[in-house]
Amino acid sequence: MCGRFALDRKTTDLVTLFDVDIEGDRLPEPSSNIAPTQRIAVVIDSLPRGEEFPEPVRRLESARWGLVPGWAASPTQSAPLFNARVETVQQKPSFEKAFAHRRAVIPASGYYEWETRADGTVAQFIHAPGHELLLFAGLYEWWKNTEAPEGSPERWLLSATILTCPSTGGLAELHERMPVFLDADLVETWLDPVEEGTEELLDQLVAGAAEVADRVLIEPRSPVGAE
Numbered sequence: 001m002c003g004r005f006a007l008d009r010k011t012t013d014l015v016t017l018f019d020v021d022i023e024g025d026r027l028p029e030p031s032s033n034i035a036p037t038q039r040i041a042v043v044i045d046s047l048p049r050g051e052e053f054p055e056p057v058r059r060l061e062s063a064r065w066g067l068v069p070g071w072a073a074s075p076t077q078s079a080p081l082f083n084a085r086v087e088t089v090q091q092k093p094s095f096e097k098a099f100a101h102r103r104a105v106i107p108a109s110g111y112y113e114w115e116t117r118a119d120g121t122v123a124q125f126i127h128a129p130g131h132e133l134l135l136f137a138g139l140y141e142w143w144k145n146t147e148a149p150e151g152s153p154e155r156w157l158l159s160a161t162i163l164t165c166p167s168t169g170g171l172a173e174l175h176e177r178m179p180v181f182l183d184a185d186l187v188e189t190w191l192d193p194v195e196e197g198t199e200e201l202l203d204q205l206v207a208g209a210a211e212v213a214d215r216v217l218i219e220p221r222s223p224v225g226a227e
Contacts, residue, residue, distance in 0.1 A: 005111035033223035183208030
């Protein structure tokens, strides 16, 4: 699973790295301890409205970590949906529509798992070699606050979740599940809002995640402010 992660890159770095066309408002600052319900940076491709043959636009947006389905009565109706299992993402009502056309990339410097040892619990930080980012496969949704005035910042809430799959390699010794790491070659396909999500895409995703998992490093490191 993925319940805490870090991102040490500034907005300007992410805009350049992902060739972003539109930079959203209230983007979060770098943090070594990002928890569910906090704001996270997400990369999405969206289709402009009102155009006959629209081209996808690359956006960097701020989203609530914990997906809120469009049909939910409120953002706090249930526990935060901060992870989504690849095995059921096509069937779960909370995720199926997002998987079809609203897929996201969530950049991270690394994430944490807590390892239980004889002498206590140790926070292990999983990250890529060097200063390379990990890219998590995510889904996003827009939730409409009908009580907020039209045009106000509170009118629409953007939220997101991180996909997980069975852990492979050394990560299986820490936890039975891991985030779905996006292989760089699959980023464009994953973000494409025109192509519908399929079982084949999920198979490619999980296979690519295993290859990335073979390269990650694991080291003890406590997230700042974590209990």
